[in-house]
Amino acid sequence: MHIKLDRLQKNDRLVVDSMARDTAQTKRAVDGVVNLVHAAADEIERSRRLPDAVVAALRDTGINRLLIPTALGGMEAPITDVMDVMERIAAVDGSAGWCAAIGAGSNVFSGYMPATGASTVFADPDQGNATMFAPVGRIISDHGRAMLSGRWPFASNCLHSAWVGLGALVHEADGIDPVPRIVFVPVADLTIEDTWDVVGLRGTGSHHVAAAEVPVSLDRSARFADRPWPDGTLWRLPIYTTLLPTLVAVPLGIARGAVDEVSRQAREGRTARRGQLADAPISMAELAVADTRLRAARCGLRDAVDEAHRRAERGEPISRQLQARICLAGMHACDTSVEVTSTAHHLGGGAAAYRGSRLLRALSDVQAARQHLLFSHQHLSELGKVVAGMDVAYPPYVM
Numbered sequence: 001m002h003i004k005l006d007r008l009q010k011n012d013r014l015v016v017d018s019m020a021r022d023t024a025q026t027k028r029a030v031d032g033v034v035n036l037v038h039a040a041a042d043e044i045e046r047s048r049r050l051p052d053a054v055v056a057a058l059r060d061t062g063i064n065r066l067l068i069p070t071a072l073g074g075m076e077a078p079i080t081d082v083m084d085v086m087e088r089i090a091a092v093d094g095s096a097g098w099c100a101a102i103g104a105g106s107n108v109f110s111g112y113m114p115a116t117g118a119s120t121v122f123a124d125p126d127q128g129n130a131t132m133f134a135p136v137g138r139i140i141s142d143h144g145r146a147m148l149s150g151r152w153p154f155a156s157n158c159l160h161s162a163w164v165g166l167g168a169l170v171h172e173a174d175g176i177d178p179v180p181r182i183v184f185v186p187v188a189d190l191t192i193e194d195t196w197d198v199v200g201l202r203g204t205g206s207h208h209v210a211a212a213e214v215p216v217s218l219d220r221s222a223r224f225a226d227r228p229w230p231d232g233t234l235w236r237l238p239i240y241t242t243l244l245p246t247l248v249a250v251p252l253g254i255a256r257g258a259v260d261e262v263s264r265q266a267r268e269g270r271t272a273r274r275g276q277l278a279d280a281p282i283s284m285a286e287l288a289v290a291d292t293r294l295r296a297a298r299c300g301l302r303d304a305v306d307e308a309h310r311r312a313e314r315g316e317p318i319s320r321q322l323q324a325r326i327c328l329a330g331m332h333a334c335d336t337s338v339e340v341t342s343t344a345h346h347l348g349g350g351a352a353a354y355r356g357s358r359l360l361r362a363l364s365d366v367q368a369a370r371q372h373l374l375f376s377h378q379h380l381s382e383l384g385k386v387v388a389g390m391d392v393a394y395p396p397y398v399m
Contacts, residue, residue, distance in 0.1 A: 023081040029061035030088050038092045042356065044203035048196065050099055055128075055160045058089070063100055064128045067108040067242065069230040072118060073125040074110070076234040079242055079305050083249040090253025091260065094365030095203030097250045102157040102204075103128020105246045109165055109182060111228040111235050117219035118229075121163050121184045130161040130187075132209070135180035137168030139216060146170075146218055148183060151210040153195070159205035161187055166211070170218070183221035189214045200368025224396035236312035240397045241326050244374055245305050248330040251337035251369045252298055258344035258362040259291050265348070283347050290343040297336035301329040323398045324386035327379065334375040341366045 033054075040054050050058075066082050068074025082104065090097025106129040110122040121129075137150025152166055163184045170177040193208040228235035234242065266277040266284065277283055304326045308318050341362050345352050348359040369375075382394040393399060 023066070023075055023077045023085075026062040026066065026075070026077075027081070027085060027088075030058075030063065030085055033057040033061060034088060034092045037089060037096045040096075041093045041358075041361070044093060044095050045361065048202050049159050049205050050096060050203055054096060055099075058096070058100055058103075059126050059128065062126065063104050064107055065125045066104050067234065067246070068110045068122055068125045069118075069235075070232070071115075071230060072110055072122050074107070074122075076230070076232050078233070078309055079237070079245050080302055080309070082246050083252075083302070083305070086246060086249035087253035087256060090250040091257035093203075094250065094254045094362065094369070095201050097253050098201050098204045098365075098369065099128070099157045099160060101247050101250050102130055103160065105243055106131040106157075106161075106165055108234075108239065108242055109184070109222050111230050112222035112226050112239070113184070114219040115229045117184075117217060117221070121220050124162070127162045128157060128160060129163045129165065129184070130155050130157040131165035131182060133167045133180075133182060135167035135169050137166050137183075137211065139168045139170045139181070139183065139218075141170055141172045141218070146216050147213045148185060148211045148216045149213050151208055153208050154206045155192075155209040156201075156204045156206040158187060158190075158192055158207060158209055163187065164190060164209060166209070179223050179225065181218070181221040181223055183216050183218070185211060185214055185216055198368065200364035200366070225399065233309065233312045236315065236318070237308055238318055238323055238399050241305065241308050241318060241323055244327060244330040244397075245301060247372065247374060248301065248333050248337075251334045251341075251366050252294070252301075254362050254366045254369065255294050255337035255340045255344070258341045258359055258366075259287070259294060261358050261362075262287055262344045262347045263291075270349075270351070277347065277349075286343055287347060290340045293336055294340045297329075297333040301326070301333045304329045320386050320393065320398050321389065324383045324394070327397050328383050328387065331375050331377070331379065334370055338366050338370050 036057050037054055040051050043051055063085055065074045066077040070076050086097055086101045089100045110118045132152040132155045136152055137148055140147050148168060155164055158164055164187055165182040165184045167180050168183055169180055191210045195208045196206045224239055269276055308322055311318055345359045345363040352359040385392050386398050
């Protein structure tokens with residue numbers, strides 16, 4: 001049942017922020033801060049986190065509102081618009097793009113947890129947050145009191161979040177609920193362990209977080225199968241048709257940034273023993289093929305996402321086949337992004353071997369992004385069954 005604002009208790013009323021931007025304004029605002037992000041790239045790499053100035057500038061663009069219900073001051077933006085924003089940031093710096101995608105993407109759970117809990121967790125719609133879905137935590141629920149314990153890896157963006165949504169199973173007197181929950185916990189109640197010392201996506205702060213009998217509220221949690229309470233196009237889409245394109249926009253953006261950097265070198269020339277890139281026919285042919293492959297992979301994903309959006313607008317169900325196509329197109333886009341970035345790095349010549357090279361950083365970042373479970377080839381077989389028309393589900397990716 002969809003919850004209407006006028007049915008909430010006065011103290012739980014969801015307040016609409018009249019200053020919420022639209023997506024066009026947000027895109028323009030992002031264009032206005034990418035130079036700041038670019039200038040901070042070396043600091044991001046050194047400090048293994050985003051500088052406060054970058055976090056504040058990105059926050060001010062409105063990106064964290066993109067996937068929040070309008071009732072909470074959000075935009076409920078079309079997913080292709082969300083992809084545009086994440087690609088633009090990632091093209092400048094992969095870590096900033098990843099944090100932006102996680103921060104905004106985590107906020108989609110505002111439409112899935114009960115509206116009363118959402119009004120607390122997402123009271124500030126400009127706040128980015130974090131999530132870690134693996135249900136490695138345990139919630140002990142006893143007479144209405146719930147306590148969370150566990151330790152979770154890869155909590156990207158936790159350094160810049162107010163809340164972290166963590167995967168857990170609920171243990172009650174009558175047994176264990178087999179369906180995992182994502183329960184949101186204030187960052188202040190967690191221990192952040194400094195474990196993210198890596199080569200790629202160094203600035204994402206993807207550390208371990210731990211909870212030791214932290215009190216939690218189950219109305220600040222959601223299951224992937226839960227029905228959203230808002231009524232709008234975004235909320236008629238299965239959740240992974242939102243989450244996966246948002247995240248895969250980051251490797252797409254990293255690859256675009258790498259191709260654009262090689263194109264710049266071809267136009268402007270460079271000092272290199274192997275000569276000018278523009279004078280090397282094979283290199284220019286490789287660049288042309290890489291650019292085309294990246295555009296094709298991007299278009300394939302956007303075409304599937306657009307189809308789902310149109311169906312949702314008409315109130316039509318999103319078939320399992322289309323859900324699987326979106327997942328497969330996202331995986332293909334990620335793989336292609338890695339291959340294209342590798343080509344760009346190769347075309348960068350000896351200069352791309354040095355620490356500080358934009359092309360070397362892009363290659364490290366895109367390879368790290370590919371390691372995410374969403375892009376693992378272990379999904380291919382089951383997704384292939386769905387695309388073939390077999391009557392199977394593949395939760396939580398295809399519901």
